[in-house]
Amino acid sequence: MKRALISVSDKTGIVEFAQGLVAAGYEVISTGGTLKKLAESQVPVIAIDEVTHFPEMLDGRVKTLHPNIHGGLLAKRDNPDHMAVLAEHDITPIDLVCVNLYPFKETIQKAGITEPEAVEQIDIGGPSMLRSASKNFQSVYVVVDQQDYAAVLDHVQSSEDELDYRRYLAAKAFRHTAAYDSLIADYLTQAVGIEFPEKLTRTYDFKQALRYGENAHQKAAFYQAGLPSAFSIASAQQLHGKELSYNNIKDADAAVKVAAEFSEPCVVAMKHMNPCGVGLGTTIYAAWQKAYAADSTSIFGGIIALNREVDAQTATELHKLFLEIIIAPSYSDEALAILEKKKNLRVMTLDFDQVKEADRFETVSVMGGLLVQERDQVVDQMSELETVTTKAPTEDEKAAMLFAQRIVKHVKSNAIVIATKDQTLGIGAGQMNRVGSVKIALEQALANGLTTPFVLASDAYFPMNDSVEFAAEHGITAIIQPGGSIKDQDSIDMANQKGVSMVFTGRRHFKH
Numbered sequence: 001m002k003r004a005l006i007s008v009s010d011k012t013g014i015v016e017f018a019q020g021l022v023a024a025g026y027e028v029i030s031t032g033g034t035l036k037k038l039a040e041s042q043v044p045v046i047a048i049d050e051v052t053h054f055p056e057m058l059d060g061r062v063k064t065l066h067p068n069i070h071g072g073l074l075a076k077r078d079n080p081d082h083m084a085v086l087a088e089h090d091i092t093p094i095d096l097v098c099v100n101l102y103p104f105k106e107t108i109q110k111a112g113i114t115e116p117e118a119v120e121q122i123d124i125g126g127p128s129m130l131r132s133a134s135k136n137f138q139s140v141y142v143v144v145d146q147q148d149y150a151a152v153l154d155h156v157q158s159s160e161d162e163l164d165y166r167r168y169l170a171a172k173a174f175r176h177t178a179a180y181d182s183l184i185a186d187y188l189t190q191a192v193g194i195e196f197p198e199k200l201t202r203t204y205d206f207k208q209a210l211r212y213g214e215n216a217h218q219k220a221a222f223y224q225a226g227l228p229s230a231f232s233i234a235s236a237q238q239l240h241g242k243e244l245s246y247n248n249i250k251d252a253d254a255a256v257k258v259a260a261e262f263s264e265p266c267v268v269a270m271k272h273m274n275p276c277g278v279g280l281g282t283t284i285y286a287a288w289q290k291a292y293a294a295d296s297t298s299i300f301g302g303i304i305a306l307n308r309e310v311d312a313q314t315a316t317e318l319h320k321l322f323l324e325i326i327i328a329p330s331y332s333d334e335a336l337a338i339l340e341k342k343k344n345l346r347v348m349t350l351d352f353d354q355v356k357e358a359d360r361f362e363t364v365s366v367m368g369g370l371l372v373q374e375r376d377q378v379v380d381q382m383s384e385l386e387t388v389t390t391k392a393p394t395e396d397e398k399a400a401m402l403f404a405q406r407i408v409k410h411v412k413s414n415a416i417v418i419a420t421k422d423q424t425l426g427i428g429a430g431q432m433n434r435v436g437s438v439k440i441a442l443e444q445a446l447a448n449g450l451t452t453p454f455v456l457a458s459d460a461y462f463p464m465n466d467s468v469e470f471a472a473e474h475g476i477t478a479i480i481q482p483g484g485s486i487k488d489q490d491s492i493d494m495a496n497q498k499g500v501s502m503v504f505t506g507r508r509h510f511k512h
């Protein structure tokens, strides 16, 4: 007779699964709570201590950790010595293990959980059995996922050799225990405050299949962090529209990071990972008008992030444009009805109140590795600005500088943002020389018509004075930049010569 060991924390579907195994000719052994559940449904079941000849002990810390269990799982069926040892010690082989683990992840997500409470939810016996059974996939089925119960019942009754299926289950079980251990390791690593551990053991769960990657010939999928931050594109909900694409997810992620910079109503239009228009206002509609006016051409096909509820007035305007995604904390019923008229428009919600819980670190993959850094969450302060020109900026210019500065760090280097205190006017992104970005930003600003004062923010220092000269000659009245070039004096001299004020922040905001 075949033998199955069932020990599950989440008992959903377990009775039917056990009944199926019994019908397929298995005898079932079980631990305390699982045994109770099965016995209540009249499933014939053997108690674990009848196999181990030991009581479950230490508040359940030791139940299945016994040679009678692990011997039964690990013995090679085609190895006579192994089978002789089993016989010698009266150990019955176990042919199938079904385990799901203590809910460690669910526990640490609850508010107010203490370390001892979390530690009690670290499953030891369960992963041990999963590993033993998985190692011996030549002979043993290992089941960790309720979604597999029906298929497993089919496979165990098959007359075919099911080695491939058992190997598949073993791989899945090892992924499961690796992910489980990774969450435990992360939890304790954070508790001891190690930022860059010698092993990075993060885990990600499959979230959705994507039709393709950046281009139609590239396969892709979206994984979300094992413990995703409350404020993250992976936690956003889609209310309406076509499925998200790979590029959509990246752009939406970039857009919400900009919108989250501001506590006042803010609208961000994002295109190809760069903002093309950002507006602030006393209402979300006023902010929208500014973001739209900033660049009413590039917004076509864009992603719009709004950090306040979308009202009907704003939705009416958004509806007039071709947009890929709208993402906001919420929508009035009327606004949602308007936006849902477009079948394909993706309408998403994200909890902007949870910005404080956003990830502190970000990663980018390179061939053969992963770069990890703190996100650039530094906000340059008024008190940090050092005026380096004869002329000092006005209060309005300073406000515009600090606004532009909060945008420029989200623009790909070389990054230039021209802005008033609540609206971008021109953004130059990703050029290989700085003056190129200045020219692009100015072209847009000039096309928008000049609103004084308008200032220019640069994510890094000017290596030469040509950017300052070009900006001043096209109506820029004040410049904010980190400083730090050996040719800073040339730029300062040029600003003085052109009657432009310039401040240094001492802090670079590259985004590569």
Ligand SMILES: NC(=O)c1ncn([C@@H]2O[C@H](COP(=O)(O)O)[C@@H](O)[C@H]2O)c1NC=O
Pocket (backbone or CB within 6 Å): 007, 008, 009, 010, 030, 031, 032, 033, 034, 035, 060, 061, 062, 063, 064, 065, 099, 100, 101, 102, 122, 123, 124, 125, 126, 127
């Ligand atoms: N200590 C052990 O030997 C042990 N063996 C199995 N478990 C876990 O106990 C749980 C099931 O317990 P019960 O059947 O009593 O509800 C499962 O999540 C299983 O993974 C154990 N618990 C923790 O390590």
